[in-house]
Amino acid sequence: MFKTFPKGGIHPPENKLTADKPIVILPVPPQVTVPVSQHIGAPATPVVEKGAAVLAGQVIAEAKGFVSTNIHSPVSGKVSKIDTVVDTTGYKQTAVIIDVEGDEWVTTVDRSTALEKEITLTREEIIERCRQCGLVGMGGATFPTHIKLTVPAGKSCDMVIINGAECEPYLTSDHRLMLEKGAEVLTGATIIMKALGVERAVVGIEANKPDAISHLTELAREFRGITVQPLKVKYPQGGEKQLIKACTGREVPSGGLPIDVGVVVQNVGTAFAVYEAVQKNKPLVERVVTVTGKSVANPGNFLVRIGTPVTALIEAAGGMPDDTGKVVNGGPMMGKALAITDVPVTKGTSGILLFPAAASRRAEVLPCIRCGKCSSACAMGLEPWLISVLSEKGMWEKAEKEKITDCMECGACAYTCPAKRPLLDYIRLGKSTVIRLARERVTK
Amino acid sequence: MSSTVLLTIAMLSVLGLLAAVILYFVAQKFKVVEDPRIDLVNEALPGANCGGCGYAGCRAFAEALVKSTSFEGLNCPVGGADTMGKVALILDRQPVAVEPEVAVVRCNGTPDNAARTSYYDGAMSCRIAHSLYGGTTGCHYGCLGCGDCVSACKFDAMYMNPVTELPVILDDQCVACGACVKACPRSIIELRKRNKKDRKIYVSCVNKDKGGPARKACKVACIGCGKCVKVCPYDAITMENNLAFIDSYKCKLCRKCVPECPTLAILEIGFPVKEQKPAEAAEATTD
Secondary structure, eight states: OOBOOSSOOBOOOOOOTTTTOOEEEOOOOSEEEEESOOSSSSOOEEOOOTTOEEOBTOEEEEOOSSSOOOEEOSSOEEEEEEEEEEOTTSSEEEEEEEEEOTTOBOTTOOOOOOOOOOOOSOHHHHHHHHHHTTOBOTTTTOOBHHHHTSOOTTOOOOEEEEEEOOOSSSOOHHHHHHHHSHHHHHHHHHHHHHHHTOSEEEEEEETTOHHHHHHHHHHHTTSTTEEEEEEOOOBTTTSHHHHHHHHHOOOOOTTOOGGGGTEEEEEHHHHHHHHHHHHHOOOSOEEEEEEEOTTOSSOEEEEEETTOBHHHHHHHTTOOOTTEEEEEESOTTTOEEOSOSOOBOOTTOOEEEEEEHHHHSOOOOOOOOOOOHHHHHOTTOOOHHHHHHHHHTTOHHHHHHTTGGGOOOOOHHHHHOTTOOOHHHHHHHHHHHHHHHHHHHHHO | OHHHHHHHHHHHHHHHHHHHHHHHHHHHHTOOOOOHHHHHHHHHSOOOOOOTTSSSSHHHHHHHHHHOSSOTTOOOTTTHHHHHHHHHHHHTOOOOOOOOEEEEEOOOOOTTTSOBOSOOOSOSOHHHHHHHOSOSBSOSSSOOOSOHHHHHOSSSOEEEETTTTEEEEOTTTOOOOOHHHHHOTTOOEEEEEOOGGGOEEEEOOOOOSOHHHHHHHOTTOOOOOOHHHHHOTTSOEEEETTEEEEOTTTOOOOOSHHHHOTTOOEEEESOOOOSSOHHHHHHHHHO
16 A cells, blocks of 8 residues: 555654644744745846835746746835845855835735635646746755646646655655645645646655645545555655656656656645645745754744745744754755855745754765665665766766766765765766766757 | 607797788788877877876877977976977977966965855865855855865875965976866966066955955955056956956066055065065065
């Protein structure tokens, strides 16, 4: 009854400390910093000037190019300045900084919480609405949703998978969303099905969320074509390709996309955002963030406006513990350590983890003993020890032959390595270099 | 007994002769004609295979030299004028005078100057650190301190100074092959004209931020004020993206710009100690 993907995978301690903490709405901070690039693709161009009054839900930066999305003001107030700031990625980028005044919304946004099940928009209108409302994948990759909902010519799609696996330890934002906004998530799934013109949707949920499985199974009876698929607990089940394999048995070919096997995967958070955008005309200006850590006083799930400083989130969770050695944006496996905590929450921030100093330092690196643990942990069937060493030595052609670009950077290899080798660091370097070289080859 | 021995000798001799004849004709058929000068030029080159000339190694460079008609754009930075003179003699051409160069690290972000805001714990590689985030200081342009340049140097001309956490270039050893320039993901290292007594005047900063943020991140950052540009009598200094750059080929080492810089971002190295300004002199020698 519980399905999973066959190859590789690991079982890190779950540590879902906040699984029973209801979502708390965080008050609007006095100032928000909204980066213009919160998605994969071209950064948006700011369309407001310094001193301009903005309403919550108003477009403040417009999409530039196809792979890009609009950025909306998450608050009402005055644009204090447009400046370069460090964001959660650790790089500097342009951001619109807004001083909050009240909480006035654009009138077209329906802010009621009543469930709206009737879908009145057509396929094209749904996709256009997703584009207008600046929707991106909320699982962390932040790929613009409207592109995912547009099936490329020559490809066909026959089912949607809603990703409720949340295989990352610690994180519970999707879990809480499924419990508290289950009907909205399923309505969102129905909208996605309509946009893609498919009749079937599967919600994949790992077995460590039995309440979410039973709740959504109950609700799904009222939605045509939606079923809930319980999954065995295994990291990285939330990876698109692993989830597809687990739910359908189909295998995405090397270098291919889910659409190659007729599937589109959307995160639970994205489904909820689609619901809000299509049914309530509400742009993506807030999201659920899990703030947690073993020594955090008051860990929880918070609904915050985009642009809220991470420091405000940490305050809400009871302040930064004295023993903190590392603050991670995202999950413990794929998340990225923050260089400074004075960074804004963006569309892709699923969690803020505070690790004690003792647990956050990396151990001493020892030589590889060829034990093969990384190879058996790799869910993509790669040989991490080999591709990491090829990339360390700069042997890019060989690394390419060993399919380094298939790596999804889940970090299972580095997690299992008994020699504590920085496998993923080198694989990431190799992957980006191989992709760059391949691109140069094409342009030549 | 003896007949067996004789027969064996005769057999082997005939076989040997036959093979020799076949090999002779095969060698004639598949003969590769190579310019004998390539070998000569190759021998004259240093044989370090550093790639500083832009070719895959000394042999490839020798082939390029022999094939070329002039020395335009062809130079062995390791051997310098001596080697190129020898090559010119072999190829019977006029040698072209090329200015010797030296690599310079354009960052002074020591822990004292640029406060560390985070701790990097990943694999010790600048390229990886650079692909991850802005760096351990507020400056997103400066040295990451993982030493990719040092491991790229084939001439033992570089080492990491553990106190400043910056790479140091030994001018005597540096042959300006440019391997460190290529290894640095942030383009901090630059090849500059080698002056007499290894004297140097350069802007030791690559921060393109505006003055405020740059200064906040690092005490000795170039803030783009443009004072040096105004004072330079030789038009050697240009200002681009809030960053001053001194062209080493235009600079006459007059040192007028050095006292102008409010953040001491312009370094003067190798000059005799000035009597009248002891504080400044101390700055120059400690650097």
